[in-house]
Amino acid sequence: MRHLCAALVAGKVEYFNYDWKKESWSLFLTAGVIIGGLIAGTLMANPHDIAISGATKADLIKLGVTSFSSYVPKDLFAWDKLMTLRGFFFMIVGGFLTGFGTRYANGCTSGHAIMGMSLLNPGSLIATVSFFIGGLVMTWLIFPLIF
């Protein structure tokens, strides 16, 4: 069930030369996730800001993030930020790397970190460590350069 991410993105790309209709269950699952997001975002909406740790907030303010009122910083993810270098980097380059990396690593957080580790699969452990190496390098070394 948690092979979700892998199936989600691949299912969209039909050129992958397999009978994608057999994988159509993943599209229903995807549609479900969108509906679930809609339900959680409206009927079950949280009226408060996300209670992130003070240390994180202080670090992000130092980097120049000013908006903490929703799930994502509006300084980075907004239509009018698309044409800025920073916005382009976070949204477009970030999205590309997420999609490319997920396929190349043959799985993502759910597929490797959660499902793979539940199976005690060594390759998934290595993948999870690699996810963190990438995330840590980006957060600690590259963020100060691109903000």
Add this chain to the structure above:
Amino acid sequence: MKNVLFLCLGVYFGIVLVKSEVISWFRIQEMFRFQSIHMYGIMGVAVAIGTLSVFLIKRLNIKSVDNEAINLTGKPFTKGNIFGGILFGFGWALTGACPGPLYALLGSGYLIFILVLLSAICGAYVYGVVRDKLPH
């Protein structure tokens, strides 16, 4: 009928993703800065439940919805786990989302994430095109 089941599971998963706040860019930053146990707690519990589920599936010989044996062999190791993993990590820190949360964010009204999603699909497509040239 079976597809309705998958749809319901998706709805449930989507609600969990939003309400647990794992779709939040801020939560991912907290995680990569080791400043909160939030994400580690969620993933730790998920792995614990996953391990228990795997144990029960094996023990009770539970079948899939198509009444077939459930495949519990892990994905084989390739160098892609490392190279692709690091690239995915870059993307994860930038967007604060992996593929599942991208859909959940869209659903909960962050329409701007359609751009991130399209870019991710584009990335997956490009991988398909260049995969023969990459080390695996």
